[in-house]
Amino acid sequence: MELAEIRRKRRMVRRYDPAAPVPEDALERILDAGLRVPSAGFTQGVSLLVLDGPDKQRYWEITTDPEAPPDRWLAGMQTAPVLIVVWTDRTAYLDRYAEPDKGWIDRDPVRWTAPYWYVDAGMNTLALLYAAVDEGLGACFFGVPPDRIGPVRAAFGVPEHHELIGVVSVGRPAEVAARSRRGRRSAEELVHRGLWGHAG
Template identity: 50%
Template sequence: MEFQEVVRRRRMVRNYDPDRAVPAAVVDRILGNALHAPSAGFSQGWAFLVLEDPADRERFWEASTDDSEWGVGLRRAPLLIVALSHKQAYLDRYAERDKGWEDRDEARWPVPYWDIDTGFASLLMLLTAVDEGLGACFFGIPPGERTKAFKEAFGVPEAYTPIGVISMGYRAQDKRSPSLKRGRRPLEEVVHRGSWGGPTSGTSPHPS
């Protein structure tokens, strides 16, 4: 599939055919592509928990939510991939000689790149799913007790933070999300050229 077509087709799919498993070779390609995401200092501070067995997936849903009615269609997904970030990997990497931040001070980081980079990897998985003819959806685990219960249920080390979960599978018929009625914001509302709100903001620098 052409890249532009992959981007055009990408959307959050919330209902799946529970009787069609994702082939192992496709799962491997999805995970392999995630490893090509950019990461600060090539720290690669990410991990992916793959849940394919029905019992594991049921354990995930029991641990991560109190509402058995939430995400009925998502619960039919035959594959769940939990994307986890590892902050310490970044602090340690940037304490090395070529970076020199030996104090490992988190305040040096303008934003949490460990989470951002894991998000990049997640997006590559979402795009690969489209390219493989699959549907996928990225959603979060509620903070606090639900995140704690999830980590305990699967033995996730304390140093790792689940930034989100990707459900994947073959799409089943579902209703169009009400959110889509908002439409995509036009370029002129989100693109600022030269300065924010300046004379060139939201406009092309080239004459038409």
């Protein structure tokens, strides 16, 4: 599929066909795409935790309230056959930029114009979303309640210095009724040429 077509087709999918598993070869290609993205200093500090079957069920048990019935969003997301939890390692970036070819030996994060451990995780996540579309599947990126991150880390053995960025659900989209969409902001509002507020 051409990249332009992937960009047009990509949307956040919030309900999946539970009878349609993600083929293993397709999942491997999606994961590979997520790892083949730009990385500051080629640090490669973003890691992926893949959950399906009982592991996926365990994730939902940890991150949701068993006493509360799932709302429409949650009920839909729980139909995803695969979850990919995206983690980033800030210490890996600080260590990498303290190496001789970079030379920031004090490891002070204030030197960074932006925390690139998050930037790289965003690039990784977008690559996962695009790759899912390329495989004829759907995907959605969503966050994790902050008070559940520690239990998720503990349940799946994730080292303490890895930060949870979010989760990408993957599966075959279910047929759902059309819903109203928020309008896309125009390029004139978002693209500034030479001077802020100047689009032409």
